[in-house]
Amino acid sequence: MPTATPLLTLLNGWSPPTVVVVGDFMLDRYLFGNADRLAPDAPVPVLDVQRTDDRPGGASNVCVCLAALRARVRAVGIAGDDEPGRALRAALQTAGVETAGLAADGDRPTTVKQNLVGLAQHRHPQKMFRLDFEDRTPLPGAAVERMLAAVDEAIDGAQAVILEDYHKGVCTPELCRGVIERAHAAGLPVLVDPAAIADYGRYAGADAITPNRTEAERATGLSADDPSAMAARLQAEHGFGHVVLTLDRHGALLRSPDGVEETLPTRARSVYDVTGAGDVVLATLAAAVAQGAAYADGVRLANLAAGLEVERSGVVPIPLEELYLEAMEEAAADRGKVRTLQELVPELAAHRHRGRTVAFTNGCFDVLHAGHVGYLRSAAATADLLVVGVNDDQSIRRLKGPERPVNPLEDRLRVLSELACVRYVVPFATDTPLSLIEAVQPSVLVKGADYTRDTVVGASFVEARGGRVELVPLVEGRSTTNILRRIGGG
Incomplete structure (x- = not known):
């Protein structure tokens, strides 16, 4: 059977971590409407606001991105004791983020980025303008101490800490050093997404830092055309363990503690909106590293997630199921169609996340013939993708006698994999496919018309989940038994 890629191996063994996020918590407020006319009193477009959408931004977005990856997330920061602050807490709590460490400050307003998004004839949303409401005054010492006390509580039982600095006054040098x-x-x-500042001294000793090309150029004074030199200087000057220099369409440069560098490419995308891509990179990398993944694999996974994010409008978290499906489809050409049950289940979950329906059928498929092909085509037509369960050699001997199968399991799997109508092939060793059906959870259970609904194994299970049983016609006179009988008599 094909070997899973490193990313699929990582995702198959995904163990949701606990991650603490410290930094600048913000609310992104979007005002959507039509912008298809100019104001009569000035040469400016008019936005007819039709709806408002509040989304977590900054460190808040990192939290939501982590939650979408099934992480347990603890937020540590400051938001105002105001309407945007309450909206931000509610949005985080809805996403499953723990907000006990997100203090309410009556003297400091919640940072709000108000985005005006116009549509032409209800289509093609474009950001027209952004209004920022914020206070960038550095936190006073007493507030820093309160935040560090919240960090002490939050890191108990955690596997990683993120520092998300948007240069809004929260991530002072004292706070950053205390967190690290x-x-x-x-x-x-500790993984850091740095602010666009010239001095990274406040982050010294962090295990990883993730600047983009422009941020690294500002922090090092070197040319953005030489990412290797920028990464080396950042590491030498500030003692960072890993430098992950994001390079937009060129992927990322990873410099390890021993000075070894690796450029990790990303797949070409149709970029719609880069907003939030850096947050997705940091969240995905941290979630991977928190469960022991190699940094190179974490960066590859982060590249994949960021690629999905930039194809959407606005800041959008990438669910684990979608990330899995993307990794799966990238590897499909090399992996073929044969899966173990352990590999198959998360792949099917990813397909379902995109709204795809699953059909299941099973059999020995010992000597593949025209009847099998017609049957499998009919089965595939009942859903978006077809999973075929195949009896292993031992179960066939128990069912059909010691002379069977004619073709060993490996050959049968290979032949079935060549059929375009089949999406997955999975072997099973039991006398009935019931346990396999319960794991696959198909929308449609398919058997031949020589069965009745009452004799189909797994019918009750599938129907109880809202699925259905389909009995498809067989090609008359076509069967493995008949073929073997003719061969034996010839």
């Missing part, structure tokens, strides 16, 4: 010291004392890695 506390995390390291607890044995936790």
Whole structure:
């Protein structure tokens, strides 16, 4: 059977981590409407606002991105004791983020990015303007101490810490140093998304830093055309463990603690909106590293997630199921169609996440013939994709006698995999496919018309879940038994 790629191996073994996110928590407020006329009193477009949408932004978006990857997320930061602050907390809590560490500050307003998005004839949304409501004053010492106390509580039982700095006054040098010291004392890695500032000294000693090309150029004074030199200088000057320099369409450069560098490419995309891509990279990398993944694999996964994010309008978290499906489809050409049940189940979950229906049928398929092909084509027509369960050699011997099968399991799997109508082939060793059907959870259970609904194994299970049983016609006179009888008598 084909070997899973490193990304699929990582995703198959995904163990949701606990991650602490510290930094600048913001609310992204979107005003959507038609913008198909100019104002009569000035040469400016008019936005007829039709709806408002609040989304977590900044460190808040990192939290939501982590939650979409099934992480347990603890937020540590400050939001105003105001309407946007309450809306932000509600949005985070709806996403499953723990907000006990997100303090309410009556003297500091919640940072709000108000985006005006216009549509022409109800289509083609484009950002027209952005209004920022914020206070960038550095946090006073007492507020920093309160945040560090919240960090002490939040890191208990966590696997990683994220520092998300948007240069809004929260991530002061004292706060950053305190977070890194506390995390390291607890044995936790710290991953930093730096602000667009010239001095990265406040992040010194972090396990990973993830600047983009422009941010690294500003922090090093070197040319953005030489990412290797920028990564080396950042590491040498500030003692970062890993430097992950994101390079937009060129992927990312990873520099490891030993100075070894690797450029990790990304697949070409139709870029719609790059907003939030850096947050997705940081969240995905942190979630992977938190469960022991190699940084190179974490960056590859982060590249994949960012590629999906930039194809959408606005800031959109990428669910684990969608990430899995993307990794699966990238690897499909090399992996073929044969899967173990353990590999198959998460792949089917990813397909369902995109709204695809699954049909299942099973059999020995010992000597493949025209009857089999017609039957499988009919089965495939009942859903978006067809899974075929195949009896292994031992179960066939129990069912049909010691002379069968004629063709060993490996050959039967290979032949079935060549049929265009078949999406997956999975072997099973039991005398009936019931346990396999329960794991696959098909929308449609297919058997031949020589069965009745009452004799179809798994029918009750499928129907109880809202699925259906389909009995498809067989090609008359075509069967493995008849073929073997003719061969034996010839």
